[in-house]
Amino acid sequence: MYIKATKLLLVEDDEDDYILTSDYLEQLSSHTFEIEWVSDPKQAVKVLSKNKHDICLLDYRLGASDGLSVLKQAIKNGFSGPIIMLTGQSNEALDSAALDAGAVDYLVKSEMTTSRFARAIRYALARRDVEDERLERLKAEAENRSKDRFLAHLSHELRTPLSSVLGYTELLMQSDFSKQAENELGVIYRNGKHLLSLLNDVLDLSKIAADKLELNCSDVNLDSLMADVFTLMRVSALDKGLSLRFESLQPLPLIVNIDATRLRQILINIINNAIKFTEQGEITLCAWTEFVSDREMLFFSIEDSGMGIAPEKQALIFKPFEQIADVESRAVGGAGLGLAICTELLNRMQGSIALDSAIGKGSKFIISLYPGNIKNVERSLLRLDLTPNMQQKNAPCKVNGRVLVVDDLRDLRVLVGHMITSAGAKVDYAEHGKQALEKVRNAQQQGIDYDAIFMDIHMPIMGGKEATIELRKIGFEGAIIALTAATMKGIHNELSALGFNNVIAKPVDSNLLYQCLQDTLSKNNKTADVLILPEVTHSNTRFLLVEDDADAAQITQLLLESLGVETQIASSYEHCLAILKADANYDKVLLDMNLPDGSGLDLANHIKQHYPKLKRVIVSGMEPDPVKIKQLEIEQVLLKPINLALLETLI
Structure with a gap:
């Protein structure tokens, strides 16, 4: 095995000492040295300033000069390797001065032995390696922070125009104009949503890579979650003339402790892929529990009757940006991130994903995850047979209405x-x-x-x-x-x-x-506690929208006004302050995170100090720091793109 030579600079004006030191270095079996010898102090500073050596042995006495001045100047000029000072005799003041100036060790020539010399060299090189690792780590952390800032900025920059695309399309779809262009508007809206899902995939993957993706586990009704997935995916299956079936092989726990959003994302992703690559037949999801290493795990299998995946390509689909579609079908799209994200999510959920597939025989994905301690949880079979039984028994009650x-x-x-x-x-x-x-x-x-x-x-x-x-x-x-x-x-x-x-x-x-x-x-068909809204909803509600992107501001204003909210736009930090100084009678202020003349969070803090009764909402293309949001007592955070449903939650 080839061992890279350690580049060593020996600054010594005595040839006998040079030969002696070289002998010591040759006896060090743990390292191979490439020695460069310099005797002139000025030449030594010049060579060290290039920072091309791994270690330097520096004699204290160099003719009329001393090694301390060389040491100080070399470090000042950028030499980052360890320097060991060689002295003719022991001198505590000299030793302290050398260490204070930046030397990692000192050796007294008259007291030097092979073992003492070897120990000093190994120690110095080990310190150099530790320092190199520290610098590399700092560099990597800086690069990660830079990447995080870039992704956050990219997220904001992409979500802002998507707000305009989806928002205006949504308005047009609800207008009389939609009768003339219903299909075209549908195409725009679906593709806008698809673009948003791709953006979310890329951001998820970046969070995973930076180890910043966190699970939010809570007690979840499994039956309800499965019904939600079924109802959503059944529409896509019916559009292709496919049958979608959910079943449980045994009674399942009614309550599980999981991240419901992430499990839903995993199931939808795999079922959606099955629908994409299946032209006829059915997709079947089976659920069951099974003990693995003394822990009861929750399993799902998703099986389709599609074209299948060749054995040599099966490992590829779990890697980012890999698509079997590129080879076998140009009819489907996507960034090829879904299964890679599913794999990482399942790893974090203490589970796994496996595939059984063959060309022409369909595919079967099996996933597992830890559902928390379900030993004493009530269980029931999935109740997802949505075909009504017309021979159903009579209802236990009789009502009119x-x-x-x-x-x-x-x-x-x-x-x-x-x-x-x-x-x-x-x-x-x-x-x-x-x-x-x-x-x-x-x-x-x-x-x-x-x-x-x-x-x-x-x-x-x-x-x-x-x-x-x-x-x-x-x-x-x-x-x-x-x-x-x-x-x-x-x-x-x-x-x-x-x-x-x-x-x-x-x-x-x-x-x-x-x-x-x-x-x-049985209450005369009326309830006393119903919330009846006035004929003109929110006619007295006023919002101040702080958004520098003109298109995003305009569509948000239109959507809010369609909900009956009077909306004033401010295009910058200073513009917002000027408006509030003249008139602070607003119910809420909606703040974009990135303004041309300041931060939305800083503006939120200013408003909190000077207008404490005014409720503040952050509208952002990236997820803000939850700690800052809590500190500033922000009422709500809306993630772009903004739509009617999101804005309704503000009113």
């Missing part, structure tokens, strides 16, 4: 509608919030009213939250019950504030539904 069921998925509409019908109520259906609004208006004009509305939250065209706000605007006083797979903390309070009376989690539990029907329709 008229109910509207609003959901974009036909199977869910029919299932919920059938359960309500079996209890005795009359049922109408709507596919989205806008259609529900039209049905309620038409009913009001005919002197008829719905006693209750069961409303899905996430729907195209108009979601459940926006529809509920509009329904309360037009005076609808009946109960509105949210149907949602979301189980986040605070969801009930948020929906209640928007005008919902109750929440039923998906998949819909029939007992909860019947209980809700009985409670709702």
Whole structure:
């Protein structure tokens, strides 16, 4: 094995001492030395200043000069290697002066032995290696900080124009113009969303690489999470004429302790890939638990009937930026980051991912993760058969009234509608919030009213939250019950504030539904605690928007004004201060993080000090430091791109 020679500079004006020192160096079996000998002090400073040697042995006496001056000048000129001072006789003052000047050690020539010399050399070189490692680490940390700043800046720069693209498209899709360009607007919106998902993938990967991706584990209803994934992915499967099936091989824990957002991301990514690469047939997800090394793990298998993956390419798909699609199909897109991110996420969730596939025989991904201690958790089979059983037993209650069921998925509409019908109520259906609004208006004009509305939250065209706000605007006083797979903390309070009376989690539990029907329709079809919004919503609400990007500011202002919020724009730090000095009567100020003349966080701090009653919201293309957000008592953070749903949460 080749060992690189250590470059050593020997500054010595006595030839006998040079020969003696060279002999000592030759006896050091641990190192091979490439020795350069210099006897002149000026020449020594010149050579050392080039910083090309790994170590220097420097004699104290150099003719009329002394080695201390050479030592000091060499270090001043940039020599970074260790310097060992050689002295003719022991002198404590000289020794201290040499060490103070920067020498790592000193050796008395008359007392020098082979072992003492060897120990000094090894020690000096070891110190050099440690220092080199420290400098390399500092350099790497500086590069990582620079990369983090770049990615944060890139995130902000990309999210800001995406706000304009998606925001204006959303406005156009809700306008009369959409009738002439519905398909084209849909293409723009879908591709904008796709671009946003690619951006999120790149940022996730950068967080993983910098070891800054953190999991937020909490107790999660597994059944509801699976229903959420199923409802979302079933639409994509149906669009390609594929069947999507979820099943459990055994009763599963109802509550697991995981990061729900990340598990949802993993499952959606793998199922989405299965849909992409399958032209006919079905995609099946199976779930089960199994003990691995005395720990009960949660397993999922996602199997498709697609084209399969060749054995030699299977390892590639788990690496960043690798796509089998590049070789076998040009019909699908993506950055090739999804499975790499899934792999890293599962590693952090104490699990793994494996693949079993063959060309023409489909693919089967098996993932595992630790769901927390589920030893004493209640268990049940997945209840995701969304095809209604028309021979269902009679409802445990009998009610009268008229109910509207609003959901974009036909199977869910029919299932919920059938359960309500079996209890005795009359049922109408709507596919989205806008259609529900039209049905309620038409009913009001005919002197008829719905006693209750069961409303899905996430729907195209108009979601459940926006529809509920509009329904309360037009005076609808009946109960509105949210149907949602979301189980986040605070969801009930948020929906209640928007005008919902109750929440039923998906998949819909029939007992909860019947209980809700009985409670709702037995109260003369009205509830006393419904939040009724005034005819002109938020007419007195005023926001100050601080945003230097003109397009982003304009679309945010349009979206806010479509929600009835009077919005003033400030284009800079100073512009904001000037507006507030003249008029501080705003309900909230929305602050961009990066302004041309200052930081949004600094501005938030200034407003906190001088306008303590004014609520502050950070609107950013990058995730701000949570510690700073907490210190500044920021009310809310919105991540760009901004849309109507996000802005509704501010009102």
